[in-house]
Amino acid sequence: MSDLEEEYQLGYFTENGFTRKECVECGGAFWTRDEGRTTCGEPPCDTYSFIDNPGFDESYTVEEMREAFLSFFEEHGHDRIAPYPVAANRWRDDVLLTQASIYDFQPLVTSGETPPPANPLTISQPCIRMQDIDNVGKTGRHTMAFEMMAHHAFNTREDADDYAYEGEVYWKSKTVEHCDTLLGEMGADLEEVTYIEDPWVGGGNAGPAIEVIYRGLELATLVFMSMEQDPDGEYELKDGNRYSKMDTYVVDTGYGLERWTWMSQGTPTVYEAIYPEMIAFLKDNAGIEYTDEEEAIIHDAARLSGNLDIDDVDDVEAARGDIAAELGVDVERLRTLLEPLEDIYAIADHCRTLAYMLGDEIVPSNVGTGYLARMVLRRTKRLVDNVGVDAPLDELVDMQAKRLSYENRDTIRDVVRTEVERYRETLDRGSRRVEQLAEEYAQEGEPVPSSELVELYDSHGIQPDMVEEIATEHGADVAVPDDFYSLVAQRHNDETETDSESEAGRDSERYAELPATERLYYEDQSRMEFEAMVLEVFEHEDGYDVVLDQTMFYPEGGGQPADHGSISTDEETAEVLDVQQVGDVIVHHTDSNPGKGEFARGQVDANRRRRHMRHHTATHIVGHATRQVLGDHIRQAGAQKSTDSARLDVSHYESVSADELETIERVANEIVTENEAVDQEWVDRNEAEAEHGFDIYQGGIPEGEQIRLIHASEDTQACGGTHVSRTGEVGVIKLLGTERVQDGVVRLTFAAGEAAIEATQRTERLLSETADLFDVSHDEVPETAERFFREWKERGKRIEELKEELAAVRASGGGDGEEVDIEGTPAVIQRLDGDMDELRATANALVEDDSIAVLGSGASGAQFVVAVPDDCPVDAGHVVGELSQRVGGGGGGPADFAQGGGPDAEKVDDALDDAPEILKQALDA
RNA sequence: GGGCUCGUAGAUCAGUGGUAGAUCACUCCCUUGGCAUGGGAGAGGCCCCGGGUUCAAAUCCCGGCGAGUCCA
16 A cells, blocks of 8 residues: 555664564554564554553653653764753744644754754653643543654755755664664563554655554654655655655654653553652542542553543543443443543643643733643643642642743742633633523523523633533523534634735745845944945836845844935935845835946935834843843743834733833843943854753744844844944833733833933923923822812712702793693793703703603704603603604604704704694694 | 624623613611611712714714633
8 A cells, every 4th residue: 555665675674583564453564573473563453561561671750761762862873952842833933832843843954944953863852732632631641741752863865955964864774773772772572562654744744654562552653754745746645645755854753751651660541650649649639539449440441441542532432331341330430430530630731731831931821822821721720620629720730840840930830820810700700691691591491592602602711511500500401512612613614714915926036036135234233324236126116126235224124124214326316215125135115216237325314223223222121121020931022113112022921010110121221221232143043042042032033044143231132133232322211101912912112212312201291281281390290180080070060960950940930931731731841052961850850840841952953852740641752753853853762751853953943832732742642 | 813702880790872770899877785787878980982873872883992702
């Protein structure tokens, strides 16, 4: 079946007495030393045989196993690399979380554009896979968080050049040899190990791959990434697409740290092997105890469930029935025994996931990785409450963070506490809502419909089972549909398509043939004049695009706006209105044509540029100060500079208080006052990463082997912007304000240098104008404003009172109104040019005296109020309708009190003249 | 980045175009020796902001701001 069969004819196999066989159960091809073997070794063809029968000589903890693995590969010529963050979106924008060790080197290293940090290398990379979150705890082997131990080698073909690494380090046979040797050193019985042929396809790449199985457990996958999708390729693989060989070929291996540890211990589940003390703590805390007989059932069930090929939760539920049957136990009894234990396994795993996430400084939020962290945390909290563990969640997460040796454990605990509190508020809000809803439906005797459930979940974050619980207490039925989550998904399917592509594609083609523009602005960031040759000019709808051989003009990028200025030749001076970078070419957008092939002088608008430089350096300083004041989790989430101010968005889990803002401002200005050097440095990116970590990429990830670092005081950032040469040149930094731009992200707005002075002057002018208005000193403005506001409110109330009094007087004093008799009820018809409030009050007063009130006003347009005493059969709404029609409008209201009006104020009197007639009609009607 | 929900008294919320409400908390009075409590009265609102529609907007529409939530 496999088109790649010849790819597996490895020297190591033939030299070490392996034979290729086909599994009698599944038909898959595999390699083994055991001549008599007939099955491939992988469940369901075979079953776990290491439970209570560890497959290695010694028992290892995860820490010991990690160290054993890494040092083995170090001894075999690999460099040990520190793990990358689990937040993969810090260096690539196509995924959120790190799901495999190879993610660390995609896309730039695997494509050959950037050299790997070492070659070959070994690493133990923390990974998080949310896909099988529902299986965690239930199958005995699924975990959301795990470490993928790996050895990688990056190779290029002999005839290929222009890649960041050259030649072959090692390939398939050597890879298998390393794996086999490691298993041998661990004391595995090599006769029992099988190597299954299983070509790998994913993400546009493919290649032969081998699964390494021992005693039923898949211990490693050895992937030989060497092909890319190509419609004309010579290989057709299992996804139905065609592939062809690439110039680079990469050894991508994955050894599950947790599985190796499990194999070495032979415990019933993986969880008991990797964090036994936490499992013990949780069981004890939740008060879970078993009799010997129960213990035996659980033990057997765990072993059996490991043997089943379980891939989703439905299978787990079905499998439980099979297991119960095999053990001769009632399925409900088995469920009651296992469920609390499953929750505990899941809690331990989720806490470890959170420790990785928060330890790598992900801040919970409603977007991106922050949202995933929040989901995991809330899920964990539910499990903890469900199973009756009463330890605070921050303590549980800390247990795992401690084991993983994170240094920011205080912040982690703080974040967890804040999140738990936030969740509690959401639940409070939710339960109030559900209670109310439940009572409504209970009263009508109807069940809560699934549309309400979807609404509650989607808009308010309330789980259907929680609705069920609360609603039942209030006597309302709830039927949670089986396809609940697909109903929720349906609501999101109406989303609009993405908009069309830009024209950048064509542009970049046009500029591709031009040489890279030499960037003078990096050579001397304070120079503003230069000379250059005009290489090309493209005419445009609204101007010209000019390309020079070298330029001092800074193109828009990294949140710094483009420079302005002029490009002059002897004949022509062109204003530069915008500057953009297209590939390696810098394009100046101008208002006139300097002439292709001309020798030109460039002049950068120095004032504008200097303001940008101050704001750019100030941004680094403020970021650094914020990190010092608020904590190490502070990370840039976006930034924009202008001539007048700059803004910096940072990740933070609560809003910034006024006190904190002042402290940040003080710390930032201390850095300015210390007048330290701001240096730029071009360095090898791998060296930079090794020395400073990923925190240098807060403003985005630049391409290329060399990157530019900016050192401002103790802060180091990869940055392409222009900077002042000493922090003192920033002058002064004035923080203008802070706002929460989204959950988990806070925006700081500030101004530097003369812009700071201007900003201060602006606020002071506002204060002065306000003070002048009140005719008081600056100090007295707040209390004066407060007094004015209070008095304004008091006066409003007094006016209301007076209007009512006036209305009473008008109603009783007869006034100049006409009074007619409608079947024994007196009706007062009166013009009264006041506002609606006055009309209403007067009408009310008249009704108190058992009169019908028909009042009209011409104060702003025409307005009418008609009020009728309780027992009078006149319909006020009808009367108002008739009156309003006569002034070109309309009106209505309840039968005893109606309002209306229209635009024709001059017809108020005419309308009122008709009032007696209308009243009589209304009575007849 | 997108979808949805919500902004009304100090708190929790009613109010679907026609005179801004309830409960708790608050103040005062009464009941009691005191407390829990019970009875009565009162105070407290830029109905988030800005436009629009309308005779009339807390209410409908548009735009902001703020809060929440689901998804990628």
